[in-house]
Amino acid sequence: MHRVWFLIVIVIWLPAIGCTLPTNTSVADLTPSPSASTYRIGPEDKLTISVWKNDDISRTVVVRPDGMISLPLLNDVKAAGLTPEELRDMLVSRLQEYLNNVELAVIINEIHSLKYSVLGEVSKPARYELTSRLTVLEAIAAAGGLKPFAARKRIVILRQAGGDDAIERIPFNYDLAAASNGTEGNPELQPGDIVMVPASAF
Structure with missing residues (x-):
């Protein structure tokens, strides 16, 4: 069976709440999930956590079988079962204990959990x-x-x-x-x- 790679980019910058996809592309075209805003992250998915003006914390990670990802300052974080928006909100809330004016994007690079x-x-x-x-x-x-x-x-x-x-x-x-x-x-x-x-x- 040929492996097919998809790139779903879900970028959400604070304080704006929204979700952007490439022009003329719908999530229904890319995966069986109903929409990018309702897709729930699963094990083996590849994510990029991008913190604005902070490359030391930004990471590209693969969700482990236990559903966790590892990030500087926060150590292990539960990602599986969350939507990108929910993960973004949780990361922002926790990073605000260490940083001021956190602006963060969650990017799903590859989906392997479906x-x-x-x-x-x-x-x-x-x-x-x-x-x-x-x-x-x-x-x-x-x-x-x-x-x-x-x-x-x-x-x-x-x-x-x-x-x-x-x-x-x-x-x-x-x-x-x-x-x-x-x-x-x-x-x-x-x-x-x-x-x-x-x-x-x-």
């Missing part, structure tokens, strides 16, 4: 990065296609439902979706989805 999994009777079961809009048929193709004994009509997409631990089970019939060339019964995946391909029962 992932999906294809498991079971496929050639390359694994967890993959969701770098663009992707249908179930495309995800199965990226995983090397179905094995000969895959239960083609009993595939299930497991998706977290709402903010609790409930799991939604979405049935998927590979043959029906393929017969329509992917135009029917072929939903787009969401971050965190698991495509389960069971084996045929004999």
